[in-house]
Each structure stands twice: as structure tokens, then as C-alpha cells.
Amino acid sequence: GDSVTQTEGLVTLTKGLPVMLNCTYQTTYSPFLFWYVQHLNEAPKLLLKSSTDNKRTEHQGFYATLHKSSSSFHLQKSSVQLSDSALYFCALSDTGAPRFGAGTKLSVKP
Amino acid sequence: NAGVIQTPRHKVTGKGQEATLWCEPISGHSAVFWYRQTIVQGLEFLTYFRNQAPIDDSGMPKERFSAQMPNQSHSTLKIQSTQPQDSAVYLCASSSDRYEQYFGPGTRLTVL
Numbered sequence: 001g002d003s004v005t006q007t008e009g010l011v012t013l014t015k016g017l018p019v020m021l022n023c024t025y026q027t028t029y030s031p032f033l034f035w036y037v038q039h040l041n042e043a044p045k046l047l048l049k050s051s052t053d054n055k056r057t058e059h060q061g062f063y064a065t066l067h068k069s070s071s072s073f074h075l076q077k078s079s080v081q082l083s084d085s086a087l088y089f090c091a092l093s094d095t096g097a098p099r100f101g102a103g104t105k106l107s108v109k110p
Numbered sequence: 111n112a113g114v115i116q117t118p119r120h121k122v123t124g125k126g127q128e129a130t131l132w133c134e135p136i137s138g139h140s141a142v143f144w145y146r147q148t149i150v151q152g153l154e155f156l157t158y159f160r161n162q163a164p165i166d167d168s169g170m171p172k173e174r175f176s177a178q179m180p181n182q183s184h185s186t187l188k189i190q191s192t193q194p195q196d197s198a199v200y201l202c203a204s205s206s207d208r209y210e211q212y213f214g215p216g217t218r219l220t221v222l
Contacts, residue, residue, distance in 0.1 A: 032209045043114075043201065043213035044153075089153060093209045097166040098143070102152045 002027045004092045006101035013080050014109050021075040021104045023064075023090030033066050033073040034091040038103075044089060048075070080108045114214030116202050122220045123192045131187045131217045135204030142185045143211060144177055145201040153201075159185060192221045 036044040090101040115134040144156040157167040179185040203211040
């Protein structure tokens with residue numbers, strides 16, 4: 001069945017450093033991939049989405065490229081800020097119910 | 111656009127009592143999703159509706175949990191005989207297609 005894997009449970013970084021949060025998926029269909037961000041005590045909000053192979057998508061300084069050959073959709077940012085501290089979910093949607101990864105908590109220190 | 115509305119925001123029940131959670135999707139959205147979020151289990155899919163019809167309830171616990179969508183403007187998640195392990199934040203989301211979801215603020219259920 002469909003699945004999404006996020007390998008890091010917690011990533012701790014100093015402000016200003018680059019970050020990459022990993023996301024790989026499994027599906028037999030042509031998928032839409034998403035990144036959602038959830039700040040403390042808030043609801044998840046859409047950050048990025050893509051269904052186009054090898055095309056970079058960007059929003060609020062974050063970017064990701066869907067690579068169907070490697071079934072990956074890693075989230076990156078060149079310089080993290082304190083306000084980026086949050087829980088990040090990778091999600092997959094195709095013909096069935098959406099699948100979410102376990103989430104990666106990003107903690108940015110001063 | 112008020113976004114997805116969930117009521118109540120917080121609910122405290124005693125063990126064995128019933129809890130009903132309400133969700134009002136964004137007007138015009140055809141799909142409604144229910145999730146449960148805990149620190150231990152993360153974000154768990156429960157069920158979803160499209161055009162008010164139940165499509166997939168594979169994440170719903172088979173006993174005590176039920177969901178309905180009697181009209182396009184609201185959905186309910188009912189938990190009978192609540193147990194402490196049901197304590198979680200229950201999130202509702204709506205979508206205008208099969209893809210991008212808009213989440214409500216959630217209902218924090220605490221079972222004593």
C-alpha cells in the first residue's frame with residue numbers, strides 16, 4: 001500500500017544554517033506530494049505541493065523537488081530562522097486516502 | 111472565508127461517556143477528512159467523505175468510533191464509551207479536490 005517515510009524525528013539546528021528534511025514515498029500511482037507545517041498549538045498548514053517530476057517548487061524560503069525516479073520529495077531551506085521551529089509533515093495523495101509521514105520536528109536554536 | 115470550523119475546541123469527558131465532535135468544512139469543499147493526533151502516534155488518518163458519502167474509514171477503530179456527514183455543511187465524529195487512550199487532538203480537514211487539505215484548529219479531547 002501507499003506509504004510515506006520521514007527518517008528524522010527531530011532535527012536541531014542553529015539559526016542561519018541550511019536544512020534538509022527527508023521524505024520518501026511508495027505508491028503505484030502518479031502522486032501529489034505535499035509538505036505541511038504545524039507550529040505549536042496550531043493546525044497543519046500547506047507549505048508546498050508538487051506533482052511534476054524534477055520541478056522545484058518554492059514557498060516562504062522553503063523548496064522541494066519531486067523526484068519520481070527515487071520516490072523522494074525532500075524539503076530544504078538555505079538559512080533557517082527561529083520562526084521555522086515547527087513540526088513538518090510530508091504527505092502523499094493519489095487515488096485513495098491521503099498518507100502522512102510521522103513528521104519531523106525542526107528545532108532552531110539562536 | 112472562515113476556514114474549517116471545529117467545535118468544541120476543548121472537551122473533557124469521564125471514562126465511559128460519549129463525545130461528539132463537530133466539523134464545518136469550508137463552503138464549496140467536497141471532501142472532509144478526520145485525523146487523530148497524539149505525541150506518541152503522530153497524525154493518524156481516521157476517515158473521509160466525498161460529497162457526503164463515506165469513502166474510506168480504514169483508520170477508524172472498529173468499536174466505539176463512528177463518523178457521519180448528514181449534509182455538506184457539517185460532519186460529526188462520535189466516540190462512545192470514551193477511554194483514556196482516546197485522549198488526543200482530533201483534526202478535521204476539507205478539500206475542494208482530492209489533494210490539498212485545509213485543516214481546522216482541532217478539538218482537544220481529554221478523557222479522565
